[in-house]
Amino acid sequence: MGFFDKLKKINIFSGFGSELDDDFYDELEESLILADAGMDTALELVAQLRRRVKEEGIKTLEEARACMVRVIADAMSVGDAALDLSTRPSVVLFIGVNGVGKTTTIGKIGHQLKEERKKVLLCAADTFRAAAADQLTIWAERAGVDIVKQHEGADPAAVVFDATAAAKARGADVVLVDTAGRLHNKQNLMNELNKISRVIDRELPGCARETLLVLDATTGQNGLIQAKQFQEAAGITGIVLTKLDGTAKGGIAIAIAKELGVPVKYAGVGEGVDDLRPFDAAEFAQALI
Numbered sequence: 001m002g003f004f005d006k007l008k009k010i011n012i013f014s015g016f017g018s019e020l021d022d023d024f025y026d027e028l029e030e031s032l033i034l035a036d037a038g039m040d041t042a043l044e045l046v047a048q049l050r051r052r053v054k055e056e057g058i059k060t061l062e063e064a065r066a067c068m069v070r071v072i073a074d075a076m077s078v079g080d081a082a083l084d085l086s087t088r089p090s091v092v093l094f095i096g097v098n099g100v101g102k103t104t105t106i107g108k109i110g111h112q113l114k115e116e117r118k119k120v121l122l123c124a125a126d127t128f129r130a131a132a133a134d135q136l137t138i139w140a141e142r143a144g145v146d147i148v149k150q151h152e153g154a155d156p157a158a159v160v161f162d163a164t165a166a167a168k169a170r171g172a173d174v175v176l177v178d179t180a181g182r183l184h185n186k187q188n189l190m191n192e193l194n195k196i197s198r199v200i201d202r203e204l205p206g207c208a209r210e211t212l213l214v215l216d217a218t219t220g221q222n223g224l225i226q227a228k229q230f231q232e233a234a235g236i237t238g239i240v241l242t243k244l245d246g247t248a249k250g251g252i253a254i255a256i257a258k259e260l261g262v263p264v265k266y267a268g269v270g271e272g273v274d275d276l277r278p279f280d281a282a283e284f285a286q287a288l289i
């Protein structure tokens with residue numbers, strides 16, 4: 001079983017007797033739009049396929065399929081897909097609206113980094129609800145990693161301050177920061193994230209930092225709109241795309257990478273601890289097409 005086996009596929013390349021004619025390209029375009037790649041992205045991908053098919057003298061459907069996989073993978077190569085964890089500690093901030101899978105993703109990544117023998121510290125900076133810290137605590141126990149938390153309603157930046165102090169004292173390799181999604185408006189979000197950012201700058205100057213936006217793939221084009229808003233407010237360094245299991249909207253991954261110019265760094269295909277992986281664009285494209 002491949003990691004993306006739960007992804008719904010675009011079937012157009014498996015038709016018998018199909019030719020690489022205008023009908024074929026129209027149908028491909030339509031399939032990409034249906035898969036939520038977005039109109040602009042779909043048009044551009046198909047235009048590129050047409051060009052490459054001509055340039056490379058491609059005749060068969062199977063060759064065209066392989067070419068389309070390369071076209072998609074290239075379109076998604078917009079930066080380093082690996083996390084920058086080059087300093088000790090490094091800090092990874094997880095942002096995104098409620099319910100997209102931030103806390104779950106932190107649990108999964110925490111577990112995986114721990115397996116790589118890294119010393120991981122979780123920071124419960126989602127202080128809106130007590131349940132948020134409780135949920136992260138369960139993941140910390142499951143993964144066997146430390147957690148820093150405060151009471152419900154505490155200042156998120158204060159929790160981050162505690163986490164930086166604990167990271168220094170305990171020699172942590174990575175701090176994974178959970179944040180609240182319910183930051184009613186852009187100004188509020190920006191203020192909150194700026195405050196957290198200043199604490200990290202001051203307490204861990206020069207540390208490697210990532211701000212990962214977590215997006216629910218099933219929300220399709222809405223996810224893209226969210227992503228643009230967060231991009232303006234927060235300056236994200238990567239995307240985590242969750243809930244790719246069983247969605248017919250996998251094409252959204254291409255639109256996000258292409259339109260935001262930010263790489264998808266992780267993909268989630270389920271609720272289990274192993275249902276998250278560093279994103280591989282070629283493997284994804286291969287599974288989609």
Ligand SMILES: Nc1nc2c(ncn2[C@@H]2O[C@H](COP(=O)(O)OP(=O)(O)O)[C@@H](O)[C@H]2O)c(=O)[nH]1
Binds near residue numbers: 097102105181270
């Ligand atoms: N099917 C599926 N469910 C997921 C995935 N990631 C997270 N979830 C579920 O989405 C729900 C919300 O997740 P949570 O981490 O609490 O979201 P948060 O509000 O952003 O912290 C939970 O029920 C998770 O189990 C995924 O990749 N696939």
Ligand SMILES: [Mg+2]
Binds near residue numbers: 103104126132178
């Ligand atoms: Mg949460």
